[in-house]
Amino acid sequence: MEPHTDATLLPPLASGPLPRPTSEPQPPTGHTASTAERGAFSLAVCTCGWSGPARRSRDLARKDAARHHAA
Ligand SMILES: [Zn+2]
Incomplete structure (x- = not known):
């Protein structure tokens, strides 16, 4: 009986x-604030x-945007 060698x-x-892993160059997360009109109001x-x-x-609103930039 011979052993069955597998x-x-x-x-x-x-x-x-x-x-x-593709490390996609991400754009610098910059803050570009501007003012927008909403009816009679302006907001940054x-x-x-x-x-x-x-x-x-x-x-x-522009001052709000500037403050957001500084933060
Ligand atoms: Zn921002």
């Missing part, structure tokens, strides 16, 4: 270059999604 050759592992809006409170004067 010699299964394993395929060589694929040792190719691993696909590197930013490219980051932030928006200031509605002001009666555009100058105040």
